[in-house]
Amino acid sequence: MGKLKRRRTKKIEEIDNEIKNAVNEYKNEPNRYVMISKKIGKGFTSKQIRQRWLSHLDPSICHEELNEDEKKYIIEWVKDYKNNNSSDKICWTKLISEMNSKFGKLRSENKVKNFYYLKERQKKTTTFE
Incomplete structure (x- = not known):
């Protein structure tokens, strides 16, 4: 270095x-x-x-990679949230709170959003290929 x-x-x-x-x-x-x-x-x-x-x-934030269960949960949660809410705005803090309760790991909003939007972009690029 x-x-x-x-x-x-x-x-x-x-x-x-x-x-x-x-x-x-x-x-x-x-x-x-x-x-x-x-x-x-x-x-x-x-x-x-x-x-x-x-x-x-913040020492309470878990910096480990998301596991498969968390990834599936994020995708399903956002899908359900969008179906049940007229607004396009996703309540990330609610998702993070629910993930913390379910998995016992507090994730940063950035980590969760980045994962979700990366998956969305990947879905769009594979659709066009």
Whole structure:
């Protein structure tokens, strides 16, 4: 690994640690991500900090790959949800909550969405071939 990559990785780790510490410090504050953004500075918005926390740093998030049962559940759940709701908007937080109850693993919204939309794209490309 080159020096530049090591420095960049170390810098990211430092920022991640600052975010983790600040989340613990401001855990009961209503606008904690805004407060963390101001505290850390470095040009990160509250939205970026929130996203980093929810997708990568939150220790309750399971980072393992989705297993086959989870994948099937996501596909079926979204299909049922779309059939029972007039809105095209999918309630990902509801799906994630139900998956957590069913499988005992809290997944990030990004992981679930990325899996689902990848499957949708694959379905479309195989349809045209």
